[in-house]
Amino acid sequence: MSEMTYREALRSTLRREMQRDDSVVLLGEEIGVFEGSYKITSGLLAEFGETRVRDTPIAEEGFIGAGIGMAMLGMRPVVEVMTINFTLLAIDQIVNHAAKIYAMFGGQVAVPMVIRTPGGGGQQLAATHSQNLEVWYAHVPGLKVVAPSNPADAKALLTASIRDDDPVLFLENLALYNTKGEVPDGEQVGEIGKAAVAKPGTDVTVVSYSRATLIALEVARQFEKQGVSVEVVDLRSLRPLDRETVCASVRKTSRAVVLEDDWLTYGVGAELAATIQEGAFDYLDAPVRRVAAAEIPLPYAKPLENAALPTADDLTKVINEVLDATRFTG
Amino acid sequence: MSGSTGSPTTGRAAAAGGVTPETLKDYYAQMVLIRSFELRASEMYQRAKIGGYCHLNLGEEATVVGLMAALRPSDYLFTTYRDHGYALSRGLGAGRIMAELFGKATGVSGGRGGSMHLFDQKARMLGGYGIVGGQIPPATGAALALTYRGGPGPEAEAVMCLMGDGTTNIGAFHESLNLAALWHLPIVYVIINNQLGMGTPVEKAAAEPELYKRGCSYRMPGVRVHGGDVMAVREAAAAALDLARTQRQPSILEAMSYRLRGHSVVDPAKYRSQEDTQQARDEDPVPAFRAQLIESGVLDDDSATAIEADAERQVAAAVAFADESPDPEVADLFVHAYATPVAGTPHRLPGDPVISVPADDPGDVPDEGGRS
Numbered sequence: 001m002s003e004m005t006y007r008e009a010l011r012s013t014l015r016r017e018m019q020r021d022d023s024v025v026l027l028g029e030e031i032g033v034f035e036g037s038y039k040i041t042s043g044l045l046a047e048f049g050e051t052r053v054r055d056t057p058i059a060e061e062g063f064i065g066a067g068i069g070m071a072m073l074g075m076r077p078v079v080e081v082m083t084i085n086f087t088l089l090a091i092d093q094i095v096n097h098a099a100k101i102y103a104m105f106g107g108q109v110a111v112p113m114v115i116r117t118p119g120g121g122g123q124q125l126a127a128t129h130s131q132n133l134e135v136w137y138a139h140v141p142g143l144k145v146v147a148p149s150n151p152a153d154a155k156a157l158l159t160a161s162i163r164d165d166d167p168v169l170f171l172e173n174l175a176l177y178n179t180k181g182e183v184p185d186g187e188q189v190g191e192i193g194k195a196a197v198a199k200p201g202t203d204v205t206v207v208s209y210s211r212a213t214l215i216a217l218e219v220a221r222q223f224e225k226q227g228v229s230v231e232v233v234d235l236r237s238l239r240p241l242d243r244e245t246v247c248a249s250v251r252k253t254s255r256a257v258v259l260e261d262d263w264l265t266y267g268v269g270a271e272l273a274a275t276i277q278e279g280a281f282d283y284l285d286a287p288v289r290r291v292a293a294a295e296i297p298l299p300y301a302k303p304l305e306n307a308a309l310p311t312a313d314d315l316t317k318v319i320n321e322v323l324d325a326t327r328f329t330g
Numbered sequence: 331m332s333g334s335t336g337s338p339t340t341g342r343a344a345a346a347g348g349v350t351p352e353t354l355k356d357y358y359a360q361m362v363l364i365r366s367f368e369l370r371a372s373e374m375y376q377r378a379k380i381g382g383y384c385h386l387n388l389g390e391e392a393t394v395v396g397l398m399a400a401l402r403p404s405d406y407l408f409t410t411y412r413d414h415g416y417a418l419s420r421g422l423g424a425g426r427i428m429a430e431l432f433g434k435a436t437g438v439s440g441g442r443g444g445s446m447h448l449f450d451q452k453a454r455m456l457g458g459y460g461i462v463g464g465q466i467p468p469a470t471g472a473a474l475a476l477t478y479r480g481g482p483g484p485e486a487e488a489v490m491c492l493m494g495d496g497t498t499n500i501g502a503f504h505e506s507l508n509l510a511a512l513w514h515l516p517i518v519y520v521i522i523n524n525q526l527g528m529g530t531p532v533e534k535a536a537a538e539p540e541l542y543k544r545g546c547s548y549r550m551p552g553v554r555v556h557g558g559d560v561m562a563v564r565e566a567a568a569a570a571l572d573l574a575r576t577q578r579q580p581s582i583l584e585a586m587s588y589r590l591r592g593h594s595v596v597d598p599a600k601y602r603s604q605e606d607t608q609q610a611r612d613e614d615p616v617p618a619f620r621a622q623l624i625e626s627g628v629l630d631d632d633s634a635t636a637i638e639a640d641a642e643r644q645v646a647a648a649v650a651f652a653d654e655s656p657d658p659e660v661a662d663l664f665v666h667a668y669a670t671p672v673a674g675t676p677h678r679l680p681g682d683p684v685i686s687v688p689a690d691d692p693g694d695v696p697d698e699g700g701r702s
């Protein structure tokens with residue numbers, strides 16, 4: 001075990017996979033000389049050279065699409081997109097091409113590429129630069145969407161994503177890069193599509209992913225002090241979705257709240273609520289509740305941004321409402 | 331038609347020919363105002379009065395003022411996120427711009443947009459845009475709309491669409507140029523070539539780094555101008571706008587410029603070479619224009635200093651105005667969600683219930699025991 005940041009976990013994993021497999025090539029804007037907008041790739045150009053760490057022009061559709069072509073010829077491109085907002089310029093390549101090529105051509109050629117990109121708001125970057133659009137990709141068969149919340153999972157799941165033969169959208173978050181955690185040494189290959197019980201509990205289940213998991217864990221610790229046992233399920237992957245782990249938790253606690261950074265309507269929580277009502281209906285003591293972003297293009301002004309984004313206080317309030325609705329007394 | 335020539339036009343000739351001293355003083359005043367505003371914005375960012383991303387026009391002042399001098403009030407402007415100077419020269423008012431940077435309700439976009447998203451419909455500044463290239467298709471569409479308003483002529487309206495050098499590599503640039511050329515749209519695509527897109531030099535990003543030539547596959551003419559020369563920029567922009575107005579001929583104007591600082595206020599620009607940084611300083615257009623005006627007798631040291639002091643005063647007043655202005659009300663979070671009232675749109679804060687169950691309707695009462 002060693003303690004490291006989420007950023008370091010990503011960097012050391014990229015490095016390890018590049019050492020292991022020559023066909024792993026990094027592409028992206030400012031990832032080489034500039035060392036990455038969020039410094040994930042720092043040092044890699046110096047170590048691996050320009051052919052392995054390829055700076056691209058600002059041409060998301062072009063270079064994400066180029067990643068698909070490289071993958072079709074058996075390479076393993078890892079494409080960094082500065083933020084998930086800019087993947088929209090390439091959504092045709094991702095959705096109509098990366099996700100389709102294997103199935104539509106009868107399973108002849110797979111597309112083993114990874115698109116690494118951070119989502120997230122809360123940095124006053126305003127409406128176009130603060131979105132959580134992962135659910136758009138999670139909606140698409142043929143793609144995988146992975147969203148680790150801590151450095152250990154970042155390592156294990158990035159390794160798995162690079163070695164996976166299908167296209168993976170690997171979701172990071174601006175607010176996670178500096179967070180620290182214990183990371184097992186040596187090779188770690190995670191299983192894509194397996195949720196984790198990040199904190200066991202018995203009274204209420206909170207389901208979340210990526211950055212929101214950190215908030216859920218913090219809130220769970222506070223409730224613990226008041227004698228309420230919160231179980232936190234960290235999805236880690238949105239597609240495939242580990243419905244079993246979610247429903248098993250709710251069957252145990254009878255109460256469920258989803259904490260998500262995306263917008264509420266048609267969001268991740270909507271899929272989870274539907275899953276829970278199907279897989280744990282008879283066990284539920286209260287309706288499934290969702291804590292999600294207010295449905296507005298996110299404003300720049302700090303007070304408005306704060307009001308629009310889900311916080312620990314919002315989650316606490318909703319957990320209390322669920323407990324009250326079920327006359328929870330501990 | 332002005333073909334693709336690489337020779338920068340020179341400004342001194344223009345300055346000598348028919349430009350009044352008052353105009354030159356005004357241009358200097360605008361350049362100095364932008365300089366003061368940007369330096370203060372940088373300071374306010376360090377003091378956390380400004381958040382998010384903040385990109386400055388430092389080093390670009392002559393380009394800004396020259397372009398805006400050529401643009402008429404009846405023309406439309408679309409810009410990038412590096413938009414403070416353009417907004418100032420377009421007359422949006424230093425106070426309302428600073429207030430936007432501070433995220434205040436009195437800001438030009440009501441505090442919703444911030445530094446990257448300055449907008450003023452009355453001034454026909456139809457936005458700073460944060461997505462690279464995002465402004466280019468809408469600007470092209472605005473030019474298309476103008477063709478429905480009236481025919482070409484010396485008084486016709488036109489569109490100016492600004493972008494950086496790095497932006498010419500985005501697909502939307504090429505799609506838009508083709509449309510504009512095909513449909514004969516009254517638009518000027520201005521490329522502000524500061525030779526860097528974040529840390530990437532233009533030669534590393536564009537296979538044709540002489541960017542004024544990038545319209546050639548659309549048979550679109552292009553001109554390169556020395557962006558440090560306000561009169562040269564004004565002249566070239568006026569000529570390009572004239573082409574758009576009178577002939578509906580879209581064109582490219584490439585202004586060679588320098589970025590004096592990092593990409594945004596938080597970028598220390600460590601990737602830049604000593605020589606490059608030194609050259610940017612040597613080419614600083616503000617002291618150069620000052621010296622030129624003093625040399626030609628338009629200004630003396632006292633009058634130049636007075637202009638600079640006045641800019642400082644305006645910026646100080648802008649900061650005071652921004653500081654004293656109220657934050658937008660959280661109660662108004664949803665006011666701009668849609669332009670029309672839309673039934674069923676969720677005006678909920680995070681954690682608010684999705685639907686309220688009527689209290690007096692017991693519905694299907696569950697068994698006493700709850701779980702079975």
Ligand SMILES: Cc1ncc(C[n+]2csc(CCOP(=O)(O)OP(=O)(O)O)c2C)c(N)n1
Nearest residue numbers: 086412460461462494495496497526527528
């Ligand atoms: C589609 C998209 N990709 C990437 C970015 C991140 N980004 C913002 S500015 C910029 C560089 C743009 O360079 P250039 O066009 O030369 O303009 P300059 O900043 O030099 O004025 C990049 C890559 C973005 N905002 N949008």
Ligand SMILES: [Mg+2]
Nearest residue numbers: 494495526527
């Ligand atoms: Mg540039």
